[in-house]
Amino acid sequence: MFLSIEELVQLTGRKVKAKQIHAxxxxxxxxxxxxxxxxxxxxxxxxxxxxxxxxxVARVSWQPRVVAG
Structure with a gap:
């Protein structure tokens, strides 16, 4: 249902909560x-x-801002 702490670290590249939020x-x-x-x-x-x-039904997909036009 939600990303694990390890997955969040992998996604953001950060371990500190404030840095994860910023990322x-x-x-x-x-x-x-x-x-x-x-x-x-x-x-x-x-x-x-x-x-x-x-x-x-709404389709939800995420793209990083660098990819989104």
């Missing part, structure tokens, strides 16, 4: 910060799974 923001990856101050990334945001919203 996620600069990459444009949607995330939220939990009560422990750790960034939490939904696996669906990275894998591009379809999300159901009401009666419509």
């Amino acid at each position: 996620l923001r600069s990459m444009g990856v949607p995330f939220f910060v939990n009560a422990l101050g750790q960034p939490v990334v939904a696996r669906a945001a990275i894998e591009g799974r379809a999300q159901v919203s009401g009666d419509r």
Whole structure:
């Protein structure tokens, strides 16, 4: 459901929470910060799974900003 701590480190290249948050923001990856101050990334945001919203299905996919036009 969410990326593990190890996957988050691999994605961002950072181990420090504040640096991970900065990296996620600069990459444009949607995330939220939990009560422990750790960034939490939904696996669906990275894998591009379809999300159901009401009666419509929206395709969610992530691209780094350097690729997105």
